[in-house]
Amino acid sequence: MLAKFNGYLNGRESRPGEAKLLRKLDFFILSFCCLTYFFNYLDRSNLSNAYVSGMKEELNFQGNQLNVINTVFTVGYILGQIPSNLALTYVAPRIFFPVMIVLWGGLTMITAAVHNPQSIMAIRFFLGLAESSTFVGTHYILGAWYTEKELGKRSGIFTASGLAGTMFGGFIQSGIHSSLDGTRGLSGWRWLFIIDGLITLPIALYGLFLFPDTPTTTRAPYLSPSERALAIARMPDANPVESRLNFAFARKVFSTWYWYGFVMLWIIAGETESFSTNSLLALYMKSHPTNKYTVTQLNNYPTGVPAVGIVSTLFWATLTDFMGGKRYLVGFFIGITGIVTSALVLAQFSSTATVFGAYYWAGAVYACQATFFAWCNDVMRYQDDRLRSVVIASMNLGSNAVNAWWSILFYSANFAPKFTRGMWAMLGCSIALMLWTGGIVYMTAKDKRQGPDNVEPTEEMAERSIYKPKE
Known part of the structure; x- marks a missing residue:
């Protein structure tokens, strides 16, 4: 099974020792990043799980x-993204990531003490x-660390790990509620936050000692000198960070269609995820006019949503790689899915099962996350790195800026169970x-006809990146 998984990720070995290097990288990088995203x-x-498991009434x-x-x-989350990513260029990732994990683990445990x-609003900020x-x-x-032909599948696996966290949150909450509710005078939902916080600490220690940083800065004890050299050699030459963030650069950003095209693409696609990210099924069950669900059912039944997301993410990530990067197929699939599902929820004849x-x-x-970011990387592969x-x-x-107000406007908890306004928003999106x-x-077809605007890949670049430019 492990051999098949490595084959799925790595395909054929392009250079001597590369398959072994990739196995090591996959184990240490993906295990740490996926565990981090899972608990993230x-x-x-689990806030929504706690809400339907007694927190709403108690608080x-x-x-x-x-x-x-x-x-x-x-x-x-919005305010922290750019500063945190910039910090990774100054602080070793093996230090920065664990510090952030310990910080959010502590804040999660503090949530158990709120009244x-x-x-909770202050803590969640x-x-x-x-x-x-x-x-x-x-x-x-x-x-x-990964070349163009390797990155798509890893991105899909990384995304799936976050969905797994959403899926298993319900099972964990129901288990804690049934076994610890009332223990030491604490409600089950409070124990959930305590346990969630505690289990992040071993992950932080794992990253501190074994995360490999980047190819040019790694000190990982499990990588030999030859493997470190290979890790650098197989990636394309990085452009030196010499350009300044000035008006000329800003004008360059806003004068290309890439910024407008892909930013708006992800804004629209992100709002098609609102059914799932706002836990609408759990809120639908909680507010059902006739059916009454137990705490276990309220937590377990919605786990099918991220389970479908995991399968869809891995399926489309693999299929679009196999089809030569036709990521746009996912956009049409998601559009059809959104129209049909929102229409079914709106329809008066729809039963609870429907x-x-x-x-x-x-x-x-959920498949759009890994696929659309890969699509942007594909289209801009030979554009300026900073751009x-x-x-x-x-x-x-x-x-995320749109998400900050979208859920309040269209998916407020007091709109349950129908969320009529949200269903119409889903149709439009x-x-x-x-x-x-x-x-x-x-636009991408037009770019291909006109040729690269700025950078034509050289033979040396193609050799170092194990990527052959299109003829």
Whole structure:
């Protein structure tokens, strides 16, 4: 099984010793980053799990306070992204990542001591700052170690690990609630935050001692000198950081279609994930007019949504790689999915089983995360590195900036169980996504006809990156 997994990731060995190097990198980089992202998402999703498991009643939540807390977290997450990624260029990743993990683990445990929703709001803001390092930081690291033909699958596996955190959060919450509720006078949902915080600490220690940093700075004891040299040689030459962040550079960013095209793509696609990221199925069950669900059911039934997301993410990441990078297919698939699922929830004739099926199917849109970031990297592969980094960062910033208010406007908890306004928003986003995807396909085809604007890959670059430029 392990041999098949390594074959799925690595394919054929291009250089002597490369397969062995990749096995080591996959084990230490992916294990640490995926575990980090798993517990990152576990912390996020468990707030909703705790909400439906007694926290709402114990802390006397009113109206849309849960959505406000999620928005406060998003604000902290947005503000922390660029500073945290810049910090990785000054502080060794093996130091920076563990510090952030310890910080958010401590904040998670502190949540167990709160007595009102306002305290959670303050904690979640700083939790967002700390957790902002994980997503963008990991993509920075993956891009430093893996070539173009290797990066897509790793990105898909990384994304799937976050969805697994969302999926298993429900099972963990139900288990804690049934076994620890009332222990030492604490509610089950409080034990959830304590345990979540504690289990992040071993991951921080693991990263501190064994994370390999970047190819040019690694001191990992498990990499031989020849393997370190190979890690550097197999990647394309990095452009030196000499250009300044001035008006000329800003004008360059906003004068290309890449910034507008991919930032808007991810803003629209990010809102098609709202069914899942706002835990609408759990809120639908909690507010069902006739059916009453147990705490175990409220936590376990929604886990099918991220499970579908994991399968969809890995399927589309693999398929689009196999088809030569036709990432745009995911945009059309997600658009169709959004239209059908939102229509099913809106329909008066839909039964409870139909609504459940619609929410489960909607989990498939999670595939857009890994695929669309890979698409941006594909299209901008030979553009200026700094320009590409700004576009990728702006994609995530733009999406989260919209998420900060989108959930309150369309998916407030007091709109349950139908979320009529949100369903219409989903229909609009799905149609817009297909149109925008078509626009990017047109622009990329136009670029190919005109040829690269700035940089033509040289033979040396192609040799070092193990990538042959198109003829």
